[in-house]
Amino acid sequence: MKFTQTFAIPCLLFRAVSTLDLSQTFHFALLGGFYFGAVCGFCLGLFGARFLFKRTWDDSVAIGFCCLFSNSVLLGLPITERAYGTAALTANFAIIAVHAPICYGIGITVMELVRGRGSSAPELLRKVLQAIFKNALVIALGLGFFVNLLGIILPVILTDGLDLLANAALPAALFGLGGVLVRYRPEGDLRIILYICTISLLVHPSLVWLTGRYFDLSKTDFQSAILTAAMAPGINTYIFANMYGSARRIAASAVLIGTALTIFTASFWLYALR
Numbered sequence: 001m002k003f004t005q006t007f008a009i010p011c012l013l014f015r016a017v018s019t020l021d022l023s024q025t026f027h028f029a030l031l032g033g034f035y036f037g038a039v040c041g042f043c044l045g046l047f048g049a050r051f052l053f054k055r056t057w058d059d060s061v062a063i064g065f066c067c068l069f070s071n072s073v074l075l076g077l078p079i080t081e082r083a084y085g086t087a088a089l090t091a092n093f094a095i096i097a098v099h100a101p102i103c104y105g106i107g108i109t110v111m112e113l114v115r116g117r118g119s120s121a122p123e124l125l126r127k128v129l130q131a132i133f134k135n136a137l138v139i140a141l142g143l144g145f146f147v148n149l150l151g152i153i154l155p156v157i158l159t160d161g162l163d164l165l166a167n168a169a170l171p172a173a174l175f176g177l178g179g180v181l182v183r184y185r186p187e188g189d190l191r192i193i194l195y196i197c198t199i200s201l202l203v204h205p206s207l208v209w210l211t212g213r214y215f216d217l218s219k220t221d222f223q224s225a226i227l228t229a230a231m232a233p234g235i236n237t238y239i240f241a242n243m244y245g246s247a248r249r250i251a252a253s254a255v256l257i258g259t260a261l262t263i264f265t266a267s268f269w270l271y272a273l274r
Contacts, residue, residue: 001176005239008169010140011162013100017144018154020097027094029215034095034225035102037207041199042068042106048199053192055247057114062240062247063192065107066254067199071234072096074170075262080227083270084220091224100236101141107240108132135243173235180238180252189250196233196254201265205230223273230269232258 045067049060070076072095080092112128119127132138147154208229212222233254241251 001173001180001239001242004169004173004176005243006136008165008172009236009239010136012166012169013137014140014144014147015159015162015166017097017101017141018147020144020148027091027221029217030091030094030221030225031098033208033211033215033217034229036211037204037229038068038070038103039106040207041204044199044203045196046110048195049192049247053195055192057117058111058244059247059250061107061111061114062237062244062251063196064110065103065240066196066233066237066247066251067204068106069099069103069234069237069240070200070204070229070231071255071259072099072228072231074234075231075259075266076228079231079266080224083227084223088220088224091221092228095225095228100137103236104135104137104141104240105132108135108138111244111246170235173239177235177238177252177255180242180248181256189253192250193254193257196250197258197261200233200254200258201230201261205269226269226273227266230262230266232262 042064044064046060046064049055049063050057055063072092076096077089077092080088108131109128112131113124116124116127133142146152205226208225212225217225233251235255238248238251238255241248
């Protein structure tokens with residue numbers, strides 16, 4: 001997990017952002033609708049964990065992150081492609097392009113605000129900015145946008161090395177998660193895990209359905225946005241929890257149980273979107 005969190009996933013994010021076609025990515029109605037639902041899910045997870053389940057604020061932020069970060073790549077892409085074809089993936093790629101920057105930006109900022117409560121405003125701002133800009137994932141995203149916007153052509157010897165690390169990111173993270181699940185069993189946490197799954201698999205896509213109708217999204221964008229929103233929490237939710245040492249058992253179990261439940265909930269959403 002240390003390898004994926006510090007090296008492999010930053011390389012993956014850097015390569016993804018540095019090669020984006022930014023002119024085709026930012027579609028306000030699509031992204032606004034999707035991330036409105038995601039942020040609402042984060043708030044429901046955060047305050048539900050704190051006030052319904054009496055978790056600490058640190059744990060509550062990590063649980064909120066579980067409700068924020070859906071598995072848009074490993075689940076969202078293949079399910080959308082099988083259901084609607086390759087042409088339908090344009091909206092998926094637009095969502096994925098800004099998924100990590102938005103979600104990590106929200107998660108890190110709120111976690112640092114929670115941990116720094118009681119500090120003066122300038123000190124709190126310093127801590128938040130320090131935490132954000134010392135984070136390997138944020139640094140990778142920032143460098144990716146820098147290279148992209150300036151049109152810098154990287155030498156092949158460098159991109160080949162980055163790709164080797166990037167290709168190892170998701171397999172290594174999933175393997176590490178398997179070890180984590182052996183260590184952290186969901187004993188006594190089943191209710192809050194099911195709460196996370198309910199928000200991720202049902203509430204988030206329902207909110208995207210409403211916002212998609214409001215913004216009058218095209219049929220293809222509407223279907224892709226809802227299916228992406230309806231995916232289980234992704235591996236990044238455990239990486240975030242592990243980064244702060246908060247709610248690791250809950251995050252790992254939510255990824256596993258949520259992924260299994262997606263078989264049934266994704267079928268429901270596919271039926272509803274016919």
